[in-house]
Amino acid sequence: GNSVTQMEGPVTLSEEAFLTINCTYTATGYPSLFWYVQYPGEGLQLLLKATKADDKGSNKGFEATYRKETTSFHLEKGSVQVSDSAVYFCALRSGSARQLTFGSGTQLTVLP
Amino acid sequence: DGGITQSPKYLFRKEGQNVTLSCEQNLNHDAMYWYRQDPGQGLRLIYYSQIVNDFQKGDIAEGYSVSREKKESFPLTVTSAQKNPTAFYLCASSINEFSNQPQHFGDGTRLSIL
Numbered sequence: 001g002n003s004v005t006q007m008e009g010p011v012t013l014s015e016e017a018f019l020t021i022n023c024t025y026t027a028t029g030y031p032s033l034f035w036y037v038q039y040p041g042e043g044l045q046l047l048l049k050a051t052k053a054d055d056k057g058s059n060k061g062f063e064a065t066y067r068k069e070t071t072s073f074h075l076e077k078g079s080v081q082v083s084d085s086a087v088y089f090c091a092l093r094s095g096s097a098r099q100l101t102f103g104s105g106t107q108l109t110v111l112p
Numbered sequence: 113d114g115g116i117t118q119s120p121k122y123l124f125r126k127e128g129q130n131v132t133l134s135c136e137q138n139l140n141h142d143a144m145y146w147y148r149q150d151p152g153q154g155l156r157l158i159y160y161s162q163i164v165n166d167f168q169k170g171d172i173a174e175g176y177s178v179s180r181e182k183k184e185s186f187p188l189t190v191t192s193a194q195k196n197p198t199a200f201y202l203c204a205s206s207i208n209e210f211s212n213q214p215q216h217f218g219d220g221t222r223l224s225i226l
Binding site for chain 1: 218
């Protein structure tokens with residue numbers, strides 16, 4: 001079956017630090033990969049996506065590259081801001097599967 | 113603006129009571145989903161619907177029921193059979209069932225037991 005493993009949090013960084021949140025996956029077929037962000041008390045917002053190997057998704061300074069050889073989709077940002085504090089979820093959707101399979105989420109706190 | 117509206121934002125249930133969570137979308141999406149989120153965990157699928165008048169059980173459907181009478185609406189009923197209903201419930205939709213399409217989420221309903 002499908003599964004997603006994210007690095008455990010919480011992650012605490014100072015403003016302008018470099019961010020990496022690791023995500024690896026197991027899936028049948030060729031999944032599409034997503035990063036979602038959840039701010040306190042809110043639903044999930046799509047941050048970026050990649051639908052095939054070597055695709056790079058990017059949005060708001062965040063990037064992630066679909067690495068089929070390492071089954072990974074790590075999230076990166078060169079310089080984080082306090083406003084980036086949130087929970088980040090890696091997810092995949094594969095073939096005939098109707099739902100997204102989510103990782104457990106990584107809490108990020110950015111200090112001024 | 114197009115989007116997904118969930119209501120109410122907060123809901124309280126008494127013992128033995130059924131409660132219904134509303135989800136409406138104006139994105140003209142065919143597919144709709146209900147997820148449950150528990151603290152510190154990822155999301156788990158309760159029910160999904162690919163088309164009007166059709167829906168399928170997800171991983172944790174016991175104690176829940178849904179209907180899909182209109183394309184725009186996918187209400188979730190938490191029945192008294194659901195013994196641990198306290199959670200954050202998220203509704204989502206996507207254009208269609210194909211795997212490269214993202215799901216778009218509402219702002220959620222937080223359900224608590226009185």
